[in-house]
Amino acid sequence: MPEYEFVDVYVPRGVSRKDATRLLTDHAEYGHWELDRLSLLRDGSRKVRLRRRIIRQMRATW
Template identity: 60%
Template sequence: MSEYEFQRFWLPRTESRQAVRRLLTDAAEHHGWELDRLRLFPDGRRRVTLRRRVIRVRSTL
């Protein structure tokens, strides 16, 4: 079974859609995050949850 680590944050309504897209693309391409959940609230705020798989290295000592 896969284990994931999560990163949650809020984006203000003043952030444009283009800026949010750049932020999420950068997180995916350079840091290995993928979008788990994005919730857009009626007042324009966004709650974003990113996830990435935890890779455990087992030593063979």
């Protein structure tokens, strides 16, 4: 089963949908993050949880 690391990103209420998309796209392209969960809060802000897979190196045995 793969292991993941998570990061929470808070997008304030005044940020447009286009700018929020650009922010998350940059995280996805340059940090290899993918969307895990997005919550739209009552005040209009967004709480985003991103995840990326942890790749563990196996030790060489020879």
